[in-house]
Amino acid sequence: MIIATLLVSAQIPELTKSTVLMRERSRVEKTIRAMQHTGAGGLQVISDFDMTLTRFAHNGRRVPTTHNILDNRLLISEGCTKKMKELLNTYYPIEIDPHRTAEEKLPLMVEWWTQVHELLIEQRIRKDLLAQAVRESRAMLRDGYKVFFDHLEEQQVPLLIFSAGVGDVLEEVIQQNRVFHPNIRIISNYMDFDQAGLLRAFKGQLIHSFNKREGAMSHVAALRELQARPNVLLLGDSLGDLTVADGVAEHQNVLTIGFLNDQVEDRRESYVNAFDVVLVKDETMDVPNAVLRYITSSRGDK
Numbered sequence: 001m002i003i004a005t006l007l008v009s010a011q012i013p014e015l016t017k018s019t020v021l022m023r024e025r026s027r028v029e030k031t032i033r034a035m036q037h038t039g040a041g042g043l044q045v046i047s048d049f050d051m052t053l054t055r056f057a058h059n060g061r062r063v064p065t066t067h068n069i070l071d072n073r074l075l076i077s078e079g080c081t082k083k084m085k086e087l088l089n090t091y092y093p094i095e096i097d098p099h100r101t102a103e104e105k106l107p108l109m110v111e112w113w114t115q116v117h118e119l120l121i122e123q124r125i126r127k128d129l130l131a132q133a134v135r136e137s138r139a140m141l142r143d144g145y146k147v148f149f150d151h152l153e154e155q156q157v158p159l160l161i162f163s164a165g166v167g168d169v170l171e172e173v174i175q176q177n178r179v180f181h182p183n184i185r186i187i188s189n190y191m192d193f194d195q196a197g198l199l200r201a202f203k204g205q206l207i208h209s210f211n212k213r214e215g216a217m218s219h220v221a222a223l224r225e226l227q228a229r230p231n232v233l234l235l236g237d238s239l240g241d242l243t244v245a246d247g248v249a250e251h252q253n254v255l256t257i258g259f260l261n262d263q264v265e266d267r268r269e270s271y272v273n274a275f276d277v278v279l280v281k282d283e284t285m286d287v288p289n290a291v292l293r294y295i296t297s298s299r300g301d302k
């Protein structure tokens, strides 16, 4: 068995990079082997979007989240920008605070999202200007994103993107990067426009970073096709992302990969305890791509 697990490391050299942390390397290798045994046909990928599929920073500047892409004079006023920034400065430190529990954070996240959505609705955002706002933004998917999206499509592996961001903006980002393939399902906060194409509400139950399990459970019927796939590769950048897989179904093998983008020293321990694999300040999809390449390679290739 030791020889078998070592073989996995040899086949996936990306897992030996100094930016890759694992609580229990042998468990990771065993899970990857089990997933490779079933192959692409038994696999599904569940991923967060902002700061997981998108970069956290580029050239020393933060890359905007889907909410922040809406901060464009085409769509919102200067006053709205100011209020959104104040809310971000108040609530983002709470979202990533390793000393508060998810239970403590939950009501505060509801406050943040609710206030921002109310501000956006007051602005009566125009649907027809969203694509231009995305084009003008500094939105950026992680390096290696094309290999990730294209490989999943080629292997017919479903990709569920579960995001507390803004669904309409998220779709536009992946559309403009030409990777919006038919194997993708998205659960997110979608805008509701009136007949004149002006934002009047957000649809459905609010999704924030700490209610993803409940959000996933409420979509279980729509996600029935995923229940036939026992193996899950789950990608996220927040501890709240870990609960999505529980909400979808019971699984045989789940491998979780967490991007630790910010406040690394303070959060390292909690991330290593929670995710199987932690990627520290890694702006690429190299590790998920290497793991996927291994899992979906046929056993004869080994």
Ligand SMILES: Nc1ccn([C@@H]2O[C@H](COP(=O)(O)O)[C@@H](O)[C@H]2O)c(=O)n1
Pocket: 048, 049, 050, 051, 065, 066, 067, 068, 088, 092, 095, 112, 113, 116, 162, 163, 164, 165, 209, 238
């Ligand atoms: N007004 C807001 C609210 C949230 N955010 C950030 O977006 C992230 C949510 O999207 P996921 O795809 O990661 O689920 C969340 O982590 C917040 O930090 C924001 O920028 N502005």
